[in-house]
Amino acid sequence: MSFKIAIVGATGNVGREMLNILEERGFPTSEIVPLASRRSAGQEVSYGDKMLKVRALDHYDFSDTDICLMSAGGTISKEWSPKIGAQGCVVIDNSSAWRYDQDVPLIVPEVNPDAIAGFRKKNIIANPNCSTAQLVVALKPLHEKARIKRVVVSTYQSVSGAGKEGMDELFEQTRGVFVADPVTVKKFTKRIAFNVIPHIDVFMEDGYTKEEWKMVAETKKMLDPKIKLTATAVRVPVFIGHSEAVNIEFEQPITADEARDILRDAPGCLVVDKHEDGGYVTPHEAAGDDATYISRIREDITVENGLALWVVSDNLRKGAALNAVQIAELLIGRNLIAPRAQAA
Structure with a gap:
């Protein structure tokens, strides 16, 4: 089947x-x-050794298309995903537009694959936020072992999470610093080159940002609504790869050695944890890889039944594109869809 x-x-x-x-x-x-906007129609993108010509979304008929991978932002998804789903094509959406809709499954295949069964209500499946995706991959097997009560997470998120404009701004600002040109701030609220910014997305009334709220809401929806989570989301001058410092409090005892063994066997996880110089993973090593890397596993001495972890992943892959493709593979692997051309 294709x-x-x-x-x-x-x-x-x-x-x-x-x-x-x-x-x-x-x-x-x-x-x-x-597919893309009309102004991008006619451009070419690579697929293996082929070049494919981009078509305009406005003029495309989805009636014979099986799966639509949507990565065009929340506004476009809000308008187009219901239209596409109504034509019988399953939408896997990478924006935040549908993540909190009760009729739309929010899926990380390693975490809550069974939830995908509800996709037919709207023919839409949501991809989580990039920072949440890697977090729940690491939390899931530990939660099954010792039940998580509380999570405190600080993120170190790359500029690629803000799109091409974010990557361009880091490049231009870094170049400007080295050649003594003026440093211009456009995409971010402050200079990002050789700096960190404790602010991602808009501020909410309680002082948290929307990015931080997303991590709370999505973890509860996918993993367990009883988990308490607080986050501080920080943008750092890294091109690709999100990192997270995670402190976890459990209901039951769990040692660092037990956690290492559990995570080594967990789907999507790769443990690199040596107590020596360089015995951990950084975003540079994670870029281009599919795994969620876990390092610095140790017992948190400030709470009973506590662990501390360092979690790193390529945000463009597991945080977005890879997870969407894995959802499509899950649909096919569970025989939840069949090729429409074949059915015809």
């Missing part, structure tokens, strides 16, 4: 990564259709 796949936002960072991952993983495609 499936017709459309990618909305194919010219963006995540869209291009989706194309790479579909090809890398040998996804069973009969046709790949890259």
Whole structure:
């Protein structure tokens, strides 16, 4: 069986990564259709050794398309995902538009695969926020062992999480510093080159930012509504790869050695944890890889039944494109969809 796949936002960072991952993983495609806005129509994107011409979303008919990977932002998704789903095409959306809708499953395949069964209500499946995706991959196997009560997480998020504009701004500002040019702030609220910014997304009334709220709401929806979580989201001058310092309080005892053994066997996790110089993973090593890397596993001496972890992952892959493709693979693997061309 092979499936017709459309990618909305194919010219963006995540869209291009989706194309790479579909090809890398040998996804069973009969046709790949890259879509974007009218101003991007006619551009070419690469898929393996082929170049595909981008079509305009406005003029595309989804009636014979099986899966749409949507990575064009919340506004576009709000408008188009219901229309696409109504044509019988399953939308896997990378924006925040549908994550908190009770009729839309929010899925990380290593964490809550069974929740995918509810996708037919709207023919939409949501991808979580990039910082949440890697976090819950690490939390899930530990929660099954000792039940998590509380999580405190500080993120160190790369500029690629803010799209191409964020990456361009870090590059231009860094260059400006070295050649003594003026440093211009456009995308971020303060200079990002050689700096860190404790602010991602808009501020809410309680003082948290929307990015921090997303981590709370999404962890509760996917893992357990009883988990208490507080987050501080920080933008750092790294191009690709999000890192997180995570402190976890459990209901039951769990040692660092037990946690290492559990995480080594857990799907999607890769433990690199040596108590020596360089015995941990940084975003530089994680870029381009699929795993959620876990290092610095140790007991948190400030609470009973506590652990501290360092979690790193490529935010464009596991945080976005890879997770979306894995959801598509889950649909196919569980025989939840069949190729429409074959059915016809």
